[in-house]
Amino acid sequence: MENRLTKREFIKGLAMGLSSVGLLMNSETNIFGDTKKEKTMQNDDLYYIQTVRGRIKPSQLGMTLIHEHILVDFIGADKVSKDRYNPDEVFEVMLPYLKEIKDLGVTGFAECTPMFIGRDAELMARFAQALDMHILTNTGMYKEPYLPKYAFEKTEDELAQMWINEINQGIEGTQIKAGFIKIAVNPGSLIPIQQKIVRSAARTSKATGATIACHTGHGVAVLETLDILKSEGLPLEKFIFVHAGSESDFNYHVKVAEQGAWVEYDGISPGEANRYIQLIKAMLDKGYGDRLLLSQDAGWYNVGDPRGGNIRSFAYIVRDFIPLMEKSGIDKKTIDKLFIENPAKALRIPIVVGQSVNSLGKIKSTWGKIK
Numbered sequence: 264m265e266n267r268l269t270k271r272e273f274i275k276g277l278a279m280g281l282s283s284v285g286l287l288m289n290s291e292t293n294i295f296g297d298t299k300k301e302k303t304m305q306n307d308d309l310y311y312i313q314t315v316r317g318r319i320k321p322s323q324l325g326m327t328l329i330h331e332h333i334l335v336d337f338i339g340a341d342k343v344s345k346d347r348y349n350p351d352e353v354f355e356v357m358l359p360y361l362k363e364i365k366d367l368g369v370t371g372f373a374e375c376t377p378m379f380i381g382r383d384a385e386l387m388a389r390f391a392q393a394l395d396m397h398i399l400t401n402t403g404m405y406k407e408p409y410l411p412k413y414a415f416e417k418t419e420d421e422l423a424q425m426w427i428n429e430i431n432q433g434i435e436g437t438q439i440k441a442g443f444i445k446i447a448v449n450p451g452s453l454i455p456i457q458q459k460i461v462r463s464a465a466r467t468s469k470a471t472g473a474t475i476a477c478h479t480g481h482g483v484a485v486l487e488t489l490d491i492l493k494s495e496g497l498p499l500e501k502f503i504f505v506h507a508g509s510e511s512d513f514n515y516h517v518k519v520a521e522q523g524a525w526v527e528y529d530g531i532s533p534g535e536a537n538r539y540i541q542l543i544k545a546m547l548d549k550g551y552g553d554r555l556l557l558s559q560d561a562g563w564y565n566v567g568d569p570r571g572g573n574i575r576s577f578a579y580i581v582r583d584f585i586p587l588m589e590k591s592g593i594d595k596k597t598i599d600k601l602f603i604e605n606p607a608k609a610l611r612i613p614i615v616v617g618q619s620v621n622s623l624g625k626i627k628s629t630w631g632k633i634k
């Protein structure tokens with residue numbers, strides 16, 4: 264499985280991979296290990312998922328971990344650089360962790376490391392190619408100290424245009440495209456720079472159809488964020504409340520779900536299993552199973568630590584947490600929805616750019632061009 268290609272060989276392979284990606288995924292294995300024919304999802308032909316190898320149909324994404332990290336560098340925007348790590352070493356260290364979940368039936372993986380915290384699109388594509396996995400990378404910006412100086416100087420539309428280019432054309436001169444928008448807000452009332460980033464993300468989403476995953480974890484901040492998105496005319500199904508489980512007041516989770524946005528419990532770990540089971544059941548009881556996303560925020564190769572430091576495996580959910588969910592009375596159909604259907608719906612992009620498609624397949628004209 265070692266894949267030590269030169270850059271040129273790799274790009275060539277990537278181009279070939281793009282044309283054959285449809286052939287690779289004619290069958291899917293669900294989380295219980297049954298191999299079944301490609302599941303037909305509602306309106307599957309009207310949307311796509313943008314992976315680092317190119318477009319796939321939403322039904323091809325399969326069992327998905329929607330919030331994980333392969334590589335992170337917390338050094339700060341002024342010092343972050345690809346020279347700070349050896350990509351061959353990161354590949355060698357992280358490959359077994361990804362292979363472990365691939366062997367457990369995970370086929371979809373959203374890598375949530377933002378720009379200026381170590382996002383490396385080429386490295387992600389190398390993993391995707393080596394493992395035949397659907398890995399997504401992102402565009403957008405986080406918060407200080409991970410913001411470049413130009414984030415403060417450029418206008419909302421200028422930032423949005425840069426991110427739109429990363430979704431439509433490619434990242435840093437490659438043909439690898441971002442599949443979603445990753446941003447952050449500060450806790451509490453939003454400070455001006457984060458308001459600007461939210462507006463830029465809304466305009467990027469409206470222009471491309473890509474979904475916004477926003478590091479939040481705080482109720483006041485998320486409701487303010489939703490208000491900005493509404494004022495920009497963005498359908499809230501294009502927004503993911505990342506780290507929702509960090510907000511201890513469950514009423515905020517409900518307020519976000521009832522407005523149509525996604526609530527993401529991405530801190531699932533052995534120590535918090537029972538708390539998350541209770542939260543998931545509470546959301547299901549309220550009827551918000553179709554607004555819920557689950558993941559671990561696990562990984563990662565931490566740049567600066569010897570061989571990436573302490574890495575948390577991605578396997579906990581599939582190996583231990585799903586059996587706990589079943590034991591607690593959550594049925595298999597619901598579990599499939601939470602790990603297969605919902606991630607595909609959250610990450611899907613309408614093929615008709617600049618327009619959205621409602622659940623009946625009708626084109627709505629709520630999407631606009633960037634102002």
Ligand SMILES: [Zn+2]
Nearest residue numbers: 330332375560
């Ligand atoms: Zn994260």
